[in-house]
Amino acid sequence: MTHDLLTTLRPLLTAEASAEAHATGTEPGDLEQAVWLRLLEHLDAQGAPRDPHGWLRRAVRSESRRTRRTTRRERPYDVEPADDGDRTPEQLALAAARRRALHDAVRRLPGRCPDLMRALLSPRDLTYREIAGELGISQGSLGPERSRCLGCLRRLLTPEVAARGRRG
Secondary structure, eight states: OHHHHHHHHHHHHHHHHHHHHHHHTSOHHHHHHHHHHHHHHHHHHHOSOSSHHHHHHHHHHHHHHHHHHHHHHOOOOSSOSSOOTTOOHHHHHHHHHHHHHHHHHHHTOOTTHHHHHHHHHOTTOOOHHHHHHHHTSOGGGHHHHHHHHHHHHHHHHHHHHHHHSOOO
């Protein structure tokens, strides 16, 4: 049943995503992937939609609007956010130690998380599109992958961060 539904909807989704992607400034494949994910979540939570074709068209437009809103909000920094201009040698040494701890934790991450996190931490300030191209993955999967990697990184760093604070 699910396989038949996915097979039936594939051509429609490809056409709809291709038509909407240009307006959002994203790749059609990324838009397709987001809608497939939404459909699978819907199937898991509520079962098959009563009108799969109508549901799919609405989902594509909804994802397209969400992507457009997100893209509009993304702005490059005018200045470097981490300006080390007026810091003391001690502050610079502590910042360097924190960066080393972060990069050590990134190296210990599972799967392709180390590559993704290195790209996100890159001083080149890469866009999602550039990172996706560099890593050979779709732009639509970067957000969920980034969230998963940050969760892993948070769990790795929690003992180190907790050890620094005062205990009372």
